[in-house]
Amino acid sequence: MSVLDKQLVPIFEEVLDRNPGEAEFHQAVREVLESLGPVVTKHPQYADSAVIRRLCEPERQIIFRVPWVTDSGKIEVNRGFRVEFNSALGPYKGGLRFHPSVNLGIVKFLGFEQIFKNSLTGLPIGGGKGGSDFDPKGRSDAEVMRFCQSFMTELYRHLGEYTDVPAGDIGVGGREIGYMFGQYKRITNRYESGTMTGKGLSWGGSQVRTEATGYGTVFFVDEMLKASGADFGGKRVVVSGSGNVAIYAIEKVHQLGGTVVACSDSGGYVVDPGGIDLALLKEVKDERRGRISEYAALRQGATHVTDGSIWDVPCDIALPCATQNELDADGAAALIRNGCAIVAEGANMPTTPNAARLLAEADVMFAPAKAVNAGGVATSALEMQQNASRDSWTFDHTQDRLAEIMQGIHDRCLETADEYGTPGSYVAGANIAGFTRVADAMLALGVI
Structure with missing residues (x-):
């Protein structure tokens, strides 16, 4: 666990005291605060105005x-x-x-x-x-x-x-x-209609909203690959989960030339060396509301595993897309041993702090959820735009806007990481870029 800047220690201690027993909340707050040391040093007004303390307390x-x-x-x-x-x-x-x-x-x-x-x-x-x-x-x-x-x-x-x-x-x-x-x-x-998003297409919903979180995750990883002079061609990918995010991450990986060789649910995981058959997976999960074991029973060459971890499956790219803290230190160690080069969080905070530390020490490119899976909420905001203007956009137009937003997030993370002396750190870049925009708005609005 990283050491907090001395100006931020009292803030975190206050969070612990005021929110007892909320381990996931403590983890999320600390993960952000660990990145903010250079920010409060460069811009003391953030600490002096108690804007960080206010950010940690819900309205x-x-x-x-x-x-x-x-x-x-x-x-x-x-x-x-x-x-x-x-x-x-x-x-x-x-x-x-x-x-x-x-x-x-x-x-x-x-x-x-x-x-x-x-x-x-x-x-x-x-x-x-x-x-x-x-x-x-x-x-x-x-x-x-x-x-x-x-x-x-x-x-x-x-x-x-x-x-x-x-x-x-x-x-x-x-x-x-x-x-x-x-x-x-x-x-x-x-x-x-603008009061809820994720609506059906015939009553105010947006094209691509169903696919957005999974697609956005893969668009972000595609930008990571481009930044290192590579692409998805020939890459073996492991995607945990088999719900909405995982299914559409699998779909977009295949469209961009990669091969997803494993996915999972709470009952185990499936290994399919030839690549997950997306049509069959959708049939099992969406139409039958079935378990991943049914996929393995119907798919020749696929194996269902009920013990061990999906992170034991060798891959070039790992996309945890199931739930919080699913990728622990043992899983990270297995990914590192097998030569995984990129881990990007499709779910919300799926990587434990110890796992994230191991990945960083091994120079595995690691991108946090607040950047990687922002495609879902971004497309929700596009749905709100369409509702407000009584408009409806095509699938291609909306997908292009999503890709553009994810590229912007990726570039903003790297540029911010460079600016604050942590080049290449997607974690620091995402935390600082996300924080400064909100903090500046809070300062402009006064003590609220």
Whole structure:
């Protein structure tokens, strides 16, 4: 773990004292603070104005009860969250996650990351995040609908196209967005399509939004390869996960000439030396809502592995696209032994601090989530633009805008890293570039 600048130690200690038991949030804050030493030395106004302390405290934290009724008539009670973290650059923007692991600390870590991710896009959006400990797996469409309607019956009062604009995340796809937006429209009696993103194409959604996080991840890695004089041609890639982000990362890697040889879910991972058959994977995961083991049973030459780690699979590029802290020190060591050259975070904070340290020491190119997976929220902002102008863009136009934004983020990271004396560090570049834009806006707005 890196040593914090002495000016930042009291700030981190305050975060620990005020937010006990929120390990993921502590990890996210420290990861940013570790990069800010050169910034507060060069620009003392950031420390003198308490802007960093203010950034670490959400503007608003909302926790509420979500009662709903199962198909059998049983009453269930879940907990809902929305952390509206920072609105210096625009309305709060960030997804909703439905998963049993969701708690306030998880939502705060995600919301804190979202501030800097959204800042890096260069678009006018602030940072927020939300969700519930509800698990949609195994639930009928009717049960999911009743849960979503109950969830939105409370959350709607905090939302609006100029206030807070949620989207999807783990466990929240087009089905859930549809049910929640329908309830928002019903309660407010207004068709404010800009209040939620990730909507269906026939009712205000944007082309490429479904693919955006996965595509954006690969666009960023493509820029990393170009910066070192290479491309995806002939590269072996491992992608953890098999959800939305992973599927479209796999698709774009194949389009750019690479081969994804492994992907995973919570039950294990699949190795497919010939390259993942994307059509079959989509059929298993999207149409059947099945497990990755079904893919291996249907695909000749593929192997399903239930022990060990997907990071044991030799590759040139690793894309952790599943969940937080999935790539630990053992996984990083395996990637290094097998000659992996690039690790880029498609999920939110999927690499543990010890793993990140090992990768840095081995000179593996490592790019953090707040830069790499910003494509999803960037395309959400493009969806907001289209809704505001009552317009609809083509797939190619939107994809070109996404690629342009990801290139801009990549270049901004490297330029900022150079400026602050950490050449080639995507982590430092992303943290500092994301921070300075938000901090400057906060200073301009006064003590708020």
